[in-house]
Amino acid sequence: MSSSNAGNRPEEVQLATSAHVKYIQSLDTRKDEYDYWLTEHLRLNGLYWGLTALHLLGHPEALPRAETIDFVLSCQHESGGFGAAPGHDAHMLSTVSAVQILAMLDAFDELEKRGRGSLGGRAQIGHYIANLQNRQTGTFAGDEWGEEDTRFLYGAFNALSLLGLLDLVDVDKAVKHIVACANFDGGYGVSPGAESHSGQIFTCVAALAIAGRKDLVDADRLGRWLSERQVPGGGLNGRPEKKEDVCYSWWVLSSLEMIGRTHWIDRDQLIGFILRCQDTEKGGISDRPGDMVDVWHTLFGITGLSLLEYPGLQPVDEVYCMPKSAVERVLSRYKK
Amino acid sequence: MADQGGSQHGIARTSRVRTEEQRRQDVEKIAKYRDLDERVRKELSQKRYTPETFQLTSKLLQLNPEYYTVWNARRRLLIYGLFSKPSAGSSPSTALPSSSLTATTTTSSDASSSSLSTATPPAPDPPRAGKSGTTADEGDGSPEQAEESKKAEQDNDLELIKQELGFTIPLLLASPKCYWIWSYRLWILQQAIQRLPIPIARRIWEEELGLASKMLIKDRRNFHAWGYRRHVVEQLESPELGGTSLVESEFKYTTEMIKVDLSNFSAWHNRSKLIPRLLDERKADDTARETFLNEEFGQIFEAINVGPEDQSLWYYHHFLMLNLVSPVGHPTIAPALTRETRITYVIREIEQIKELLEDYDDVQLIYEALIDYTLFLCQFLERKPDGSERAELVSWLDKVKKLDPMRSGRWADLERDCGLVEERPRMMTMAS
Ligand SMILES: [Zn+2]
Numbered sequence: 001m002s003s004s005n006a007g008n009r010p011e012e013v014q015l016a017t018s019a020h021v022k023y024i025q026s027l028d029t030r031k032d033e034y035d036y037w038l039t040e041h042l043r044l045n046g047l048y049w050g051l052t053a054l055h056l057l058g059h060p061e062a063l064p065r066a067e068t069i070d071f072v073l074s075c076q077h078e079s080g081g082f083g084a085a086p087g088h089d090a091h092m093l094s095t096v097s098a099v100q101i102l103a104m105l106d107a108f109d110e111l112e113k114r115g116r117g118s119l120g121g122r123a124q125i126g127h128y129i130a131n132l133q134n135r136q137t138g139t140f141a142g143d144e145w146g147e148e149d150t151r152f153l154y155g156a157f158n159a160l161s162l163l164g165l166l167d168l169v170d171v172d173k174a175v176k177h178i179v180a181c182a183n184f185d186g187g188y189g190v191s192p193g194a195e196s197h198s199g200q201i202f203t204c205v206a207a208l209a210i211a212g213r214k215d216l217v218d219a220d221r222l223g224r225w226l227s228e229r230q231v232p233g234g235g236l237n238g239r240p241e242k243k244e245d246v247c248y249s250w251w252v253l254s255s256l257e258m259i260g261r262t263h264w265i266d267r268d269q270l271i272g273f274i275l276r277c278q279d280t281e282k283g284g285i286s287d288r289p290g291d292m293v294d295v296w297h298t299l300f301g302i303t304g305l306s307l308l309e310y311p312g313l314q315p316v317d318e319v320y321c322m323p324k325s326a327v328e329r330v331l332s333r334y335k336k
Numbered sequence: 337m338a339d340q341g342g343s344q345h346g347i348a349r350t351s352r353v354r355t356e357e358q359r360r361q362d363v364e365k366i367a368k369y370r371d372l373d374e375r376v377r378k379e380l381s382q383k384r385y386t387p388e389t390f391q392l393t394s395k396l397l398q399l400n401p402e403y404y405t406v407w408n409a410r411r412r413l414l415i416y417g418l419f420s421k422p423s424a425g426s427s428p429s430t431a432l433p434s435s436s437l438t439a440t441t442t443t444s445s446d447a448s449s450s451s452l453s454t455a456t457p458p459a460p461d462p463p464r465a466g467k468s469g470t471t472a473d474e475g476d477g478s479p480e481q482a483e484e485s486k487k488a489e490q491d492n493d494l495e496l497i498k499q500e501l502g503f504t505i506p507l508l509l510a511s512p513k514c515y516w517i518w519s520y521r522l523w524i525l526q527q528a529i530q531r532l533p534i535p536i537a538r539r540i541w542e543e544e545l546g547l548a549s550k551m552l553i554k555d556r557r558n559f560h561a562w563g564y565r566r567h568v569v570e571q572l573e574s575p576e577l578g579g580t581s582l583v584e585s586e587f588k589y590t591t592e593m594i595k596v597d598l599s600n601f602s603a604w605h606n607r608s609k610l611i612p613r614l615l616d617e618r619k620a621d622d623t624a625r626e627t628f629l630n631e632e633f634g635q636i637f638e639a640i641n642v643g644p645e646d647q648s649l650w651y652y653h654h655f656l657m658l659n660l661v662s663p664v665g666h667p668t669i670a671p672a673l674t675r676e677t678r679i680t681y682v683i684r685e686i687e688q689i690k691e692l693l694e695d696y697d698d699v700q701l702i703y704e705a706l707i708d709y710t711l712f713l714c715q716f717l718e719r720k721p722d723g724s725e726r727a728e729l730v731s732w733l734d735k736v737k738k739l740d741p742m743r744s745g746r747w748a749d750l751e752r753d754c755g756l757v758e759e760r761p762r763m764m765t766m767a768s
Pocket of ligand 1: 245246248287297345
């Protein structure tokens, strides 16, 4: 690893922590902006992105805890699944965000008391997710309409393991499905036959990590492919010959971390790239320098910096994309 | 989770302060949008599964194609209102309208009080009766009449399916990376299989290949479009649609895409996936397989000769090399090659790549390939690099380290793994 002095680089921009905190706090006050309404289908995901960023920035209290829990629970259906916002259909993606938020806020007790459905609490959510597994192939659908993607498989593993309910699904079959998604370059795609893609690599490797099967990853081959995602300028791209983008600071880097190859890219240059994507005045991080910021890239810029051990940030868990401390606290409940 | 849309990509940062005029326009747009959203929710909660409600969802989706709940509502509107009758494929769910409609997933009834999906009625009157002029329940039950009403139902469904395919095209062109539109379109196509005679359904699916091609002309790397294409091909090959293999034409398609743009790794990738099946279906013998492999090597090398900086080309070359040195555990192009032939080919490739250095002495990927393939050869022969190989490896690695300081950690590991430096502890231990 190249020696770094991220903490004192006078010529470089610093992480604009307080601006980012204010930016995230402002997100729910923008009801007079058209975009606020057009992105309602991402409300619960957005809350997870913002809250995780705040926890990593060391300001977990910047969003009010009780109101956050109330909102999350108001998105739940009788089936156990969560929609993106009240009135939106249940979907795996919002359900996983709900579980992650409740886990970060240490609110599983609230869930047990107030969760919907005949089983209630964690059990009802586990039931909803387990029913989305395709018992023939092992993969998961996003909702009742049946679209399948390794993103949903990872989401299921992430949420079920946080709920301590991974045994509700056929883990071995799901693992076999992931292996079938592997390509000669060491990467993974959306489904068997699909091209390797950094986002999908993250979901597959992280799902294997949760299943305790990282031994199935061809770490050297995958590591070289991932390290080749770093382009001049320091940013990472998602596939060969594509442009760099801050969100891949998470997908690529967390995958490298999971296979012990983070030192195969240039840490300082990536830190520099992410910092250049900040709006240091109004807060937020964008995909590339000079572009519009959003909460998605804000989170993945910060998680990237956290993995790179940028000073002042809480350590992020490379598998769950949540603060390490929260993951450890939740998972320790189930360890006997 | 991979990109879900809704996030900003490639939009220039502007001053976030709006003028009074912009603010006024926003307020107006929001009022219109929310009003429409409210109307759709109200119609659905009152179980009005009518063409009028359907029109409202069209308007709303045109404003916001990411609104997945409205795509779902549209599916329910079709199944319980506009299509002639529940399809055979969705029969288990007719009693529980909002439960799973696919064979692969079984969600329990999803009747939350807060969802649009509550609106699902148990058995609404089919409003399309007026459109087709008849329904299955009418008539005196004579075979002619049953036949006629079946035909009318299919015509009604065909018209709706075509209309939906037409509706999604401009939305896809405007938002080619929106997951929800792609998956809705596939659902509509699935309805064609379940509701229409095979030849008609097949024609509809065949036209989809045209759409996939069109989307790939717009963006050659769009992985939604590539995935969609693979899915359409798979369906067209299936017995459900009376299909036969399309592997030859799909292989040809990758050749065409590569000709247009050698850097199109998506096309190279698809090619690598098609080849094993292609050769099986051609019933290629060992000689034909060897010839095929050599032609692929020839073609990719020609491309590399022109653009040795292109990662895509090297990835494909690497794939071919794996066919030589790693013949176990996956389908290979020429499984019967003798050990001697394999060695000859690996050495031939290494020598050719060395010649590239005469024209390009500062292209990192060339040195990387030389290192990789020399190590491949040693592994295949189950021996350590000999004296001259070792000297070459050292000089190539020096070059790579100079040309590519970004990945110095990787080169240090490689140096150690090849035994080119003193043994020292790995920088980071394997996390597993
Ligand atoms: Zn991005």
